[in-house]
Amino acid sequence: MHYFLTNKFEYNLSGIEHAQLYRWRMFTDLKVESKIITFDFTPELDRFLFRHGIGRSLSLNMFDCWQNVLQSAIQENEFENDFPNLRLRFEYYGPRTTPNYLLSKNKIKLVQYFDDNQQLMTEDHWDIRGFRSLRLDFSDGNIIKRSWYDLDGNVVLTEINGQLTITEHNPQFASTGNNTFTSWQQLKVAWLDFLVSRDNDAVLYIDRAEYVTPIVLAMENKAVPVYIILHSAHTKDRNDPMGAPFNEIRQLEIDRKERWSAYIASTPQQAKDFEVRSGIKTYTIPVSQVSQTAIPLAQKPKSIRNLVYTSRISREKRIEDAIYAVEKLVKKYPDIKLRIYGYVTDGEYNKELYTMIKRLQLEENVYLLPYQVDRTDIFSQADIFILTSEYEGFNMSMLEAAAYGVPTVAYDVKYGPAHLNEQLKTGALVESGNIDALAKQINALIEDDEGYKIQQSQSQAQAIKQFGSKVVGQKWQNFLEKEALIRESRxxxxxxxxxxxxxxxxxxxxxxxxxxxxxxxxxxxxxxxxxxxxxxxxxxxxxxxxxxxxxxxxxxxxxxxxxxxxxxxxxxxxxxxxxxxxxxxxxxxxxxxxxxxxxxxxxxxxxxxxxxxxxxxxxxxxxxxxxxxxxQSPYPLPKGNISASSNYSGIRTKEILYSGNLTKAPFLESIAVEVDVFGPRISEKMRQNYKIRYHGSVPFSQLMAKLRDFRGFGLVWDGGDVPIKTDTGRYTRYNFPYKASQYLALEMPLIAWSGSAISGFILEHNCGILINNMSELKNRMEQLSQQEISNMAMNAKRLSKMVTEGTSFKSDLNRAISWVQD
CATH class of the missing domain: 3.40.50.2000 (Glycogen Phosphorylase B;)
Structure with missing residues (x-):
């Protein structure tokens, strides 16, 4: 298994998590199993995953592992008041932004317990999937204990005075090892060691290095391969990659360079620069890709006026430069629009941008808008993408814009904009920080209507040619083969x-x-x-x-x-x-x-x-x-068993055969028609019934040989004369007895209770008769014509291949395999 390491999923995803999702999809296409690993406690994780269309199976969270909710979608635990003498206060999840089974109006989020003096005593945090996940105990307003619970209400982890203790209910619990830790970092290291200890083929990929690198460096397991993804600059001065000192996290990694298998950069230039400086092998694989299928290009209006910027609202993105560029253009193009989509990571900077827009009187031209999960509408309606960052390791949005035929005007900074501009052969690069040049290039695209249309189609074609999923997939395939990392699941x-x-x-x-x-x-x-x-x-x-x-x-x-x-x-x-x-x-x-x-x-x-x-x-x-x-279809017979078709093809008779555990067949004690019986545990009353011809109990392989010449019907019946009156009879409402497969293998028509689950199968295939109770059997058999028997026998012969060749079972098994793989 390949593990992509980050700290957490949030309501809005950063570029790193988007890159992990692209990689997971690519690995899935390559039939390489992978998961995104997160460490932080996130009781709303399922909500965040659903918001971004992420299946739970691709995410593995440390707390979910401890709490035994890796495979559980929902646990509707009823609330129980553990402190009936305390006053309660509830908070609920909402509003409904996910399906009702995940989030409903009465889904508990928080329960607080207060004493008569309104002093908070205990606080329970509930997971959005419907179970108590964390309890905080208070004394004089201070937390004195934290306890995490599994689905069954067992404590799996406690924290008291900074000491973390794993309990016997935690899958990480070691009966002979250490279960007490003095820091969260130490516990995370132990969990990652635990995770890879179960997987001989584990491969780690560090995405959020500032969080994950120290954890990986402290692991006991030094043999597991580790690859580091370069998502950002490797030097303190982002635009001096060869001369400036390494930033802190890269220096930490380079000081332990023997630990890393290789680095992966998104552009050839960064890969070359980093490998030359660090001496560590560095591959070039983009963090993003586009579909191999061209998206229908939107019909643009005659006037090109819609600018778009998608980004974190963060100071290093220099969004104010894009706003200043619009100010320079608004007199010439009063209807020009700049829509800025992003989630806020710097609240103060976000306020400054609002103030700036108001100060420049651009409220009708510049809009700060929320982050959008689905950006189809954003790029379908956009004319030009703007990028003014101080630094970009790649920039997924610039590539995504190109896939929609939207050219980019960007600052020429390391590394992504220059590389993408070269590969896409559209848009324009201007000097970093030169707002006049930025406005001039935007104006040039607006005025060149014919040139814009050429760029529109060319940017999309080049995006597919250079960054299509097949192209990027081949780069990953080459990497995996070169590093000998491909392992087929067994x-x-x-x-x-x-x-x-x-x-x-x-x-x-x-x-x-x-x-x-x-x-x-x-x-x-x-x-x-x-x-x-x-x-x-x-x-x-x-x-x-x-x-x-x-x-x-x-x-x-x-x-x-x-x-x-x-x-x-x-x-x-x-x-x-x-x-x-x-x-x-x-x-x-x-x-x-x-x-x-x-x-x-x-x-x-x-x-x-x-x-x-x-x-x-x-x-x-x-x-x-x-x-x-x-x-699924009926169970098959073992290979090598003799079917009737190999020895008999003559006329069928009205003889009746019963084979099975005779303790489940009390109806045989009073049956009024002749029956050949095979099976263990015959009762004395059965022996005394002269209608029964008992042949003893023999192993299955011998039984099939003995029955190869039997010409009659196979009786599928458990319980008494009226099955509904006994537990064994009632069970036939649900099961498909194996004796039915055995009879069909011998091309025998079936006799069964009309209320049994197998009755539908018999009716569908016309391979037998149904009766309501045993008293009907004699008359029903007497009424059968030879033609009816022949038709049923012919249908049974056709069905025999289903159970003697195993093709239907193998088809069903492959359906199940496809399900778990997908």
Whole structure:
């Protein structure tokens, strides 16, 4: 996994976070797994991510890791008053700027507890996803303790008198290591070490160097590759890159130059300058790119008057120079407009700009406007982009403007404007700080209508040619190959030897393992013990891998009441892998109440669930499953099993076969038609029923050989004569019994309860008959014509390929793989 390191996401993104998003999209296109890592506590993180169209899966926050919310979208925890004797004050998130499930009017943001003297005693901060995240305890108005909580309300971290302590509920907790830290910096270092310890292929990219470089330098792990992205100047005098002293953070890095694998700059000139001065290998890869598909150019009005400047409202951007340029032009062009879009990082400077606009009487010509996430309208309506910064390492907005056919007039400063102007072959550069020259070049573009149209189309064409996603993607591909950093995520399937087991899941799991291996999965054995400590690992699994496991595992499921399955799922996710879970059985839907809590917890850990029926999907959702659910085709049979098609193609009969666990088939004790029965645990009453021809209990592989010449129907039935009256019968409303796959493999039409989940499948494919209860079976069979039986048998033969060749299952598995990869 490749990790892009910054401090936090905010309501408005800086150029660094935008660069990380561009890189993440590029790596995704290259099939290289990556995540953006943030360290700061951000209870509104989900809101910020949604605002910028960022999926939660690409962001990994340190506190989310501790609080076990990496995979959880929403947790609607009910508010409970822990201090009924204190007075309460609430604050709520709002207004609704995201979907209701993320943010509603009654979503708690803050709860304060006061004593009778209005003294603040405790303050709870709630995450926007709906759970208490941080508690502050006060004494005499001072914070004496901070406590962070996970989704289940367990404390995962405390801070008392500057001492930070990780608890046993924190995934970073080490049973034999250090869990107490004297500073946040020390704890961040330990967390980053913890993160890369789970990933043998970890690669770090430092984006916000002033924040992240000291953390990386203090790591115990000195072997993980580290690359530093040059987003800004490397010297104190930004325009003297070869003579001026290095700035503080670059000097710190150069003093430890042996730690860095390489630097990456956006322009060839900065890469050359930095490599010559530092002696550290430096690549050239732009921090931004444009779509390979040309954006339809807006039809501009005859007069060119709309200027735009998108930037942080910060003093080094010298926005006042652009305003002064407009002042020089407004007499000639009274309708000229300069719209400045940006978020404020310097409040005092922002006030000065407002005052300046008013003083120059430009209120009708110059507008200070808020930052815009979607800038389509901004550039579609703009004629000229203005850039007056003291320094620009690249400038993504200048490139973005070109993609919309908008030329730029910019100050000639290091490094971005000169490089982009050269590559785009449009717009103009003027001497830095020369406002007269800036106004003159703007005027030249306004007056040259034909020349402007040429620049408009040329700037877009050059932007795609020089900075299109394919071009920049190839630069990243070359970098990754040269640095030997490409690692394909691996695929694993948990395999358990069921060969001596008569359970229906024995052949199902065998088949799943076989066909998964056809799709590139390698087998793993279930671990005897699952250690949740930070230093413990699962065999072979690394961050970014895909793991396929059946649920329940039935390895240690029953004796641990599913705790084994839950721990395994959590450990897989703790390792940073993607988890596909095949729901072969549901103990909750089997009405085993003591398994419900752990089942729901286990299923909500997975990245995607595969189930056999729409009915099971719907019921699991109603029980509280949030994990995406894919409905798959029937389970296949293991390879090498003999199907009827290899030995028999004659006329079908009205004989009936039942195969399965006979404790779930009490209806056989009183069945009134002749049935051939295979299976374990036959009851005495069944033995006494002369209608039953019992053939014993045999392993699945032998059973298929014995049944190769059977000419009749396969009975899919559990419970009593009326299934709805028994728990095993009611369960058939949701599942697709494996015996149905077995019968279809033998090209046998099916008999099933009309209220079962499989009934829809039988009706859709006309591959059997449905009855309401067992008393109807005899008459229904007698009514069947040979033509009806032949049609059903022909349809069953067609369906047999679905379960004997595994093609449908592999197609479904690949759908699940695509889901977790995307």
């Amino acid at each position: 695929r694993w399937v948990y395999d358990f030897d069921f060969s001596s087991n008569h359970n229906a899941l024995a052949p199902a799991n065998l088949a799943i393992g076989q066909y998964a291996q056809d799709e590139g999965f390698s087998p793993l054995s279930y671990p005897e013990v699952i250690n949740m400590d930070r230093d413990s690992k699962l065999e072979n699994i690394n961050m970014g891998d895909i793991v396929l496991t059946g649920y329940p595992s039935f390895y240690k499921t029953m004796p641990t009441v599913l705790q084994y399955d839950l721990d395994l799922a959590r450990k897989i996710k703790q390792m940073g892998a993607k988890l596909i879970m095949l729901v072969e059985d549901s103990l909750s839907l089997r009405e085993l109440t003591n398994f419900v809590e752990n089942e729901l917890a286990t299923l909500n850990v997975a990245d995607i669930l595969m189930v056999l029926t729409e009915q099971m999907k719907g019921e699991l959702i109603s029980l509280g499953i949030k994990t995406p659910i894919l409905v």
